[in-house]
Amino acid sequence: MVGLAAEEGFYGLEERIAPVRARQAASSRSTENEGGSMSQLQSSWEMHQPSVAYLPDTDMETVAASTSLPDPAGDFDRNVPRICGVCGDRATGFHFNAMTCEGCKGFFRRSMKRKAMFTCPFNGDCKITKDNRRHCQACRLKRCVDIGMMKEFILTDEEVQRKREMILKRKEEEALKESLKPKLSEEQQKVIDILLEAHHKTYDPTYADFTKFRPPVRSNASGRGAARSSSILTQDLSSEDSTDLFGSEAFGTFPEAMEPQMFSNLVLSEENDESSSMNIDFSHLSMLPHLADLVSYSIQKVIGFAKMIPGFRDLAAEDQIALLKSSAIEVIMLRSNQSFTLEDMTWTCGSNDFKYRISDVTQAGHSMDLLEPLVKFQVGLKKLNLHEEEHVLLMAICILSPDRPGVQDTSLVESLQDRLSEILQTYIRCRHPPPGSRLLYAKMIQKLADLRSLNEEHSKQYRCLSFQPEHSMQLTPLVLEVFGNEIS
Known part of the structure; x- marks a missing residue:
């Protein structure tokens, strides 16, 4: 599958693996959602792992490895502002199967990749906004899952590296193609x-x-x-x-x-x-x-x-x-x-x-x-x-x-x-x-x-x-x- 991504590009990889991973995740998500409690959700992410401190939303690793799906044609008017389903900030596109901003995209990826476990210091139903999204990581992560973000869409380190190499190769090819185009003197x-x-x-x-x-x-x-x-x-x-x-x-x-x-x-x-x-x-x-x-x-x-x-x-x-x-x-x-x-x-x-x-x-x-x-x-x-x-x-x-x-x-x-x-x-x-x-x-x-x-x-x-x-x-x-x- 990784080889396929290298040949057809990052978006092609996601489109091919999305149905498979979605089916694999369906049964586990249905079990996790029955109880509706944060503890049940955390148990599926290995509760014995230690808590992870807050990390900045825009680290270079997140930018390099983030996964963004193309918008479904006709689903959204390009002239209408897009809103992040997690915090309400300006969204930049579909990330891990949901419309989110860059900050929530990076937060979800880090949390899933490091198998993070958070605890809400309040009642477990904090309203997440652009201004307070860093205050309660547990409710923010729960909101990510509620709007449909899926860990199955996160690239591995190997896939991230392949993506980087592919982007670099494409840039080189485009530069070569541009240099060969006829130009007016x-x-x-x-x-x-x-x-x-x-x-x-x-x-x-x-x-x-x-x-x-x-x-x-x-x-x-x-x-x-x-x-x-x-x-x-x-x-x-x-x-x-x-x-x-x-x-x-x-x-x-x-x-x-x-x-x-x-x-x-x-x-x-x-x-x-x-x-x-x-x-x-x-x-x-x-x-x-x-x-x-x-x-x-x-x-x-x-x-x-x-x-x-x-x-x-x-x-x-x-x-x-x-x-x-x-x-x-x-x-x-x-x-x-x-x-x-x-x-x-x-x-x-x-x-x-x-x-x-x-x-x-x-x-x-x-x-x-x-x-x-x-x-x-x-x-x-x-x-x-x-x-x-x-x-x-x-x-x-x-x-x-x-x-x-x-x-x-x-x-x-x-x-x-x-x-x-x-x-x-x-x-x-x-x-x-x-x-x-x-x-x-x-x-x-x-x-x-x-x-x-x-x-x-x-x-x-x-x-x-x-x-x-x-x-x-x-x-x-x-x-x-x-x-x-x-x-x-």
């Missing part, structure tokens, strides 16, 4: 911290800027009302350096031939908005002006995020542009998952005015060929329950894809992406507990493949939209530039 953690900061700086969870977009129109309102507001780029993006979105700070120097398109003023004037609204019927695509501003705004935030990815600015200007143009819509779809709600399958960005349904996007010119797989993608991504760290790493990996059209230095882009991929895999192993971490990296990479298909469908539908002058003129210059045909 300081450099990897620094990259994660940078990406988190970049995301926090470029994503506003309050969506306060949405009020500056041209207003959403979900009904057959007049065209003048739909397009009355100027583009978001008139005021709120001045602080974002809107004239330098693809400028020298982000990309270095460009060929002069590209500059007029790349650095065009992105502000739609009030006069232009008014004149267009006079000639265009917005009843068909009433949400297009608002969503065009939303996408333009999101592109700028993606650019801001990309600038802060470690290593991104080391790339040639042309490669930075190629990466951003190709990945912008994919990163926007990734970012929008933060506002996507599974309950009603909408993107909720603050108030009801900015709660976007599938019908809203169809009123901006997109068909279900894009929207059905997009919603499926959002649901799947949401169910992965990604940590914010995993989310920002996935966005950075998406941007730094070496197989994007127009990328020249593919080896450098690939090395940057490989570094981020390694950090993501290490993070999942270290910080994402199972079962959520099972195949999580593979599922995240599959999401990037899904985004490629969504990107292709979006480009196809965007081209159909942009070929219609009455609709394309409602798009912002930045949207026209990023989703144009320079890179196809």
Whole structure:
């Protein structure tokens, strides 16, 4: 039996020997309890032994050799304070078959192991409390037996030693296991911290800027009302350096031939908005002006995020542009998952005015060929329950894809992406507990493949939209530039 304890642990030993010892003790306890007197109880513990003086409740031997049973599942509410059945002090668990405090646990073990015999100096019915439990050892011991504490549950000296060795062995094994676990290096953690900061700086969870977009129109309102507001780029993006979105700070120097398109003023004037609204019927695509501003705004935030990815600015200007143009819509779809709600399958960005349904996007010119797989993608991504760290790493990996059209230095882009991929895999192993971490990296990479298909469908539908002058003129210059045909 002792060998079994060494293999299965201390609690396993108690659970196996408890029924046997309980049966062995049943007959002797029933005989002892018939008389109900302390003298009958003492006779079963060898009355010829001398009395034992009071010993402190917390000696090291007691702590090492004490036996504690696991609580029966569901028997006790863990939030309710547990009371010692002997003295009323705070209990620490089941000890020798009863709920007791550490003091009464040690007292019972010492008394049983040394076959102690106590005599009550009073009437044999002292009420034991936390404060007076040391005054009458006889009544305290009687109370221990009355609540069900059993000497059969006390470990022998050999079992105590085995328990100590087992505890030490387990600690050593846990320490070894901990040392072998993968850990994020300081450099990897620094990259994660940078990406988190970049995301926090470029994503506003309050969506306060949405009020500056041209207003959403979900009904057959007049065209003048739909397009009355100027583009978001008139005021709120001045602080974002809107004239330098693809400028020298982000990309270095460009060929002069590209500059007029790349650095065009992105502000739609009030006069232009008014004149267009006079000639265009917005009843068909009433949400297009608002969503065009939303996408333009999101592109700028993606650019801001990309600038802060470690290593991104080391790339040639042309490669930075190629990466951003190709990945912008994919990163926007990734970012929008933060506002996507599974309950009603909408993107909720603050108030009801900015709660976007599938019908809203169809009123901006997109068909279900894009929207059905997009919603499926959002649901799947949401169910992965990604940590914010995993989310920002996935966005950075998406941007730094070496197989994007127009990328020249593919080896450098690939090395940057490989570094981020390694950090993501290490993070999942270290910080994402199972079962959520099972195949999580593979599922995240599959999401990037899904985004490629969504990107292709979006480009196809965007081209159909942009070929219609009455609709394309409602798009912002930045949207026209990023989703144009320079890179196809």
